[in-house]
Amino acid sequence: MKKNRRKVFMAAGYNTIALGTGRKEFNPRKPRPGLEDYIREAGQGTLKQIGGGANVDEGVISNFMAARFNRQGNLAALIPAIDESLRWKPCTRVEGACGSGGLGLVTAIKSVLAGTAEAVLAVGVEVQNTVKAIYGADILAGAGWYNGERKKGHAYFFPSLFSDRAGAYFEKYGREKTRRAFARWYRSAVENARLCETAQEFHNVCEDLEALGLTEPNPRSFVDHLNAYDCSKVSDAAAAIAVVSEEGLKRCGISKKDAVEILGWGQVEADLTAPPADLTELETSRRAVAKAFERSGIRRDELGTVECHDCFTISGLLSVEAIGFAGRGEGPDFILEGRTSRQGEIPFNTSGGLIGWGHPTGGTGVRQAVTIWQQLTGKAGKWQVEMPAKRPYALSVNMGGNDKTVVAVVYRRAS
């Protein structure tokens, strides 16, 4: 087991709101903030908490498809647009589809570990409401293997890949209970999001969420085994967080109680051109989590909260199994017993996750880190959950594509 050669912390997180359908401010016919506005808001939100950009050595920006959604490349050069003091500093843009954020975190962590930086500003962003969903589906399909998969793929390419996973799961473990677990997952996601004012579902007022979640899928207009409520929505958002060394904490004037320590992580890549061996398992995620546990030296039963990558209800369910809370085929029971809810033994996605909070694809990994930082340092406000003393650790799992690029990170409040 490799130990980190020095301590790495995260602090001063900032999430913009997740803008898209469901938010009262969202009107598809009216002008909205652009990519650079989101980057600036999130970046400045973090800089304000760390004494300004002068304290930052380096910048990392995570994004998936700005080149198509916003016709913008060279995103590293938008980091200096956050603050003048960032000009002339090293900046990097990383991309790993919806796992871009996780890659950004790891890139920043490695810089701090290498000693080439004491403080790194990590920003994640995606602005996707620039095109209709049917064209957005084309863009997001870039997370799959274009030459090998796109032509024979579905109009809604990614929902269909995960619909196939849901179908395989139904076949193996039964449909009825699994669909009920999906509906419960949706309900928990929205109920958590209603407590978090930056969440896309913050304004959701539906009374019977589980009934909505049980809407029969319509293969004619969408996919075979999932309905719209099984899917995360199209979101515009950015997130930022400072990744710092001990010296960086001091320089930025952040006390340890306001920071989380990174105990370990697992970064795993699968072959984009190889189909999953088993549709009913997130193998890459399982491997990434196992690595993260190994490197941090903690066990699953020491976790107090988890941010998982529930881009679809089925991916939420498969994450529960991949992390090992439930055995294969036992995820539906685990969810239906309420054990992943905010009152349950292991609260998942306490601000709504991808389905409730929103899914700004390339920014989600950073958003997850901010959520965990808020939760562990007592800054979660209405959506705060109690962290049991015996289970002080938190885990985030960020997945790119169909379980291809995965980063799992283990955190604890710094002391």
Place this chain on the structure above:
Amino acid sequence: MTYADRLEKVAVLGAAGKMGSGIVLLAAMEMADLSLDSGQTPDKFALHAVDVSEAALAGLVKYLRDQVLRAAEKKTVWLRKAYESRNDLVENEEVIRQYVEDVLTIVRPGTRIEAAYDSTVVFEAVNENPDLKVRLLSEVKSRGARDTWFLTNTSSIPISELNDKVKLDGRIIGFHFYNPPAVQKLVELIRADSTLPELADFAAQFAKKLRKTVIPSHDVAGFIGNGHFMRDALYAASEVERLSPDFGLPGSIYVVNKVSQDFLIRPMGIFQLIDYVGLDVCQSILAVMNERLGGSPLRSPLIDRLVGLGVKGGQFADGSQKDGFLKYEKGRPAGVFDPDKKAYAPFTDIAPRCDERLGPPPTAVKPWKNVIQIPDRTGYLDGYFRELAGMDSLGADLAKRYGRKSKEIGLGLVRDRVAEREEDVNTVLLTGFYHAYGPVNPYFG
């Protein structure tokens, strides 16, 4: 000839009008879908879009491009399968663009009716003028293919009359779309006694492929839709006359419009609906019905007077509403026409005193657009109309009278053998006029 063969050569007469353009859209997409289903290239199919106006035809092409694009975006799941063998079309955007192109390839706009001569199916959607329809149908019949089938979009002229005058020997059927055809679910299907059974089967299949709700109407002038609407409008006009000594003409138009919309929970007030259809169009329909039906005369001196003054309603080319009984600002009624002054009086001058005399609607009132989304709509309406029944304000009285009259008209259509069943009358009003409830109901005692 199979259904698909029949649709290889189609013409639409009056193609750039309000109804015609929608028919072109739906027919051309159906033709493109047939070509995709059969794996043939779309150039085997041709739809001649014939209209007298060059300018309107230019507008038609733009309309088609926008509408086909929107439709394609909604049926991309199917389109990807339909274009499966086209390896050059990979992304949704490429598939959608190809479909728009394929549909537009099928449509051949032109001003010359000769283009319709070799068509096997002709949709007729010209002005609601019997002589014009007879003249155009006769021309295509005498010069065109021997077995051409005619689908007329007339909303009032008996099909048997067109059949006899044009000597079509049953090669005609009434296929009445509602406006706009691409959106409204209803089609009234009207068979003349002589209509060929194969043509009736074809029309039923076409309607089914378009996913329309089909209601058969007997071949009586006005059919079910205008049979109700025109009498409803005449009743509203007679109420205006009855109330005008008290409210003045503009005031009573405002009052009756408000009662029919707000108190009766309809999508628009009766005078707004007349404006939407067009006062001149209503006038022609009334004339057609009046000449052909016995019983009480079907004409409105009020509508005649306004049309005489050049007040016609209808829509501009961009779809926005022209002023008629009411004046429109940003698409919403904002004033009412005063024939004596030949000017519009703003609602702000009229509404306060009228509203006060009407009294408020029942406390349970909700706007029509909310009511149609209530899952237990019947339960809501039961409660709402029970409350209305117990009120004795002027507004409530006018609403109850109006509701009773509307029901009487609906029952009359069944009694006079226009509609086969009460349920058909209700379906026409629910789907063709978007009412929240049918006219034949228990709400008004």
